Amino acid sequence: MHKPLIATSLLTAAALTLTGCASDTASSTDATGSGSWPESITISLVPSTEGENLAEALDPLTTYLSENLGIEVNGVVATDYAATVEALGADQAQVIITDAGSLYQAINQHDAKLILRDVRFGATDYASVAYTNNPDKYCDDEPVMATYAANGEELSYCNGIETAAEAAAGQGPAAEDALKKIDEGTAVALQAATSPAGYQYPVVAMQAAGIDTDNGIKQVPVEGNNNAVLAVYNGDAEVSFGFWDARSTVLEEAPDVAEKVVAFSYTEMIPNGGVAVTQDLPEDLVAQLAELMDGYAQSSAEAETVMFDLVGLSDWTAETESEQIDRYGEILKQFQN
Structure with a gap:
């Protein structure tokens, strides 16, 4: 199947366990998701490449996000798609890049917010x-x-x-x-x-x-x-x-x-899959994060290479069409024991 995937350069193989990746918050947020920004956030995702390519794949994206957000953006490799949902539920990651089924689970199990969808050749x-x-x-x-x-x-x-x-x-x-x-x-x-x-x-x-x-x-x-x-x-x-x-x-x-x-x-x-975030992140941070990721593929030739050659995506889009994720959830239920 098509993988909406990115690999990481920031963590070693030990990071596969998804431990020690919760964000350090500068101050707590209120119930609406507004408030002070955390000092760092963590993205959980599944690698599409192995070996040395891991060091090349995610670093440009996390560096781009860190520089433009003004906070540290880290990455952690998940063993599979389900692990991204577990990481978000445990607050070991605040952002996940994952497949459609895991997006559905994150939204319905952990009240995650869908902010972007993966684009391949102009389609979601x-x-x-x-x-x-x-x-x-x-x-x-x-x-x-x-x-x-x-x-x-x-x-x-x-x-x-x-x-x-x-x-x-x-x-x-x-x-x-x-x-x-x-x-x-x-x-x-x-x-x-x-x-x-x-x-x-x-x-x-x-x-x-x-x-x-x-x-x-x-x-x-x-x-x-x-x-x-x-x-x-x-x-x-x-x-x-x-x-x-x-x-x-x-x-x-x-x-x-x-x-x-x-x-x-x-x-x-x-x-396609996409990007979801925890409801605990401040709304203005989520808005800027979504805007930056949405524009990442157009930000440089290097970014386009990361998105297409290493990730298999041509873009992200804020047109989430969440009803498609809901429909996939209906089908997914038929195959769950």
Whole structure:
């Protein structure tokens, strides 16, 4: 799945435990969140890179924030997304950069405030794509080629979900009725049950199409979006699901993937993650923090590199569209024991 992630340069591997990271406050805030600013704040997040890249990824951002806010901004690496929520709940972090599910949990469990959403290629959300190696069965028309703007590659789509010779939009839901053609016993590659694009949204869409996802299909477990595409490419499954457009992840090893793997349906849109803060931070600090982070990608060429190359984001936006997070929470509940 797509990761709204940043790595840290400020803490060593020992920081993975999220200990000792609460902020030192200059004075307490009142119940409205207004008052004196703390001397420091801590951002909790999950790294997208390993090794030496950790030292490069977050330092420009925390330095930028520290210099412009006039307080110390620290970073701590969380072991997983759930740990960011735990850190915020324990006041070991006052700011979290995390995925949509964890944003929902932080908002509902700890009264966190959603201040920014992750932006990739101009969008705050994305569809899960249904892929097949059997277009004669799943496509009502001839597949067409459209341009995937992220890398300029021409990829194949059918059922009118994209327009020939134009830039693909990746907007769902689209052609969900085509999922009804997944008949009993069909091999369907699905990712881990925690994956929104590789499992959760596809299962919801298939069930809405009348498919018994527990007993009516042959589930083929795969790890990662690339392997979901390759399962169809190699014939291990007739249908698979992954983020839009996961075929771009296998172009090097499968340069003819657009010929062999056709996108035939989009689920409803899945929200990107974003940034949330504790309610205890002063309102004017939160406003300045949000404004600075919103403008970070445009602040320098280095910042753009951090956001895009190391983080996988092109921007943050203050247009939070919180209803998308609420909808994701509804879907998430269906997969929680």
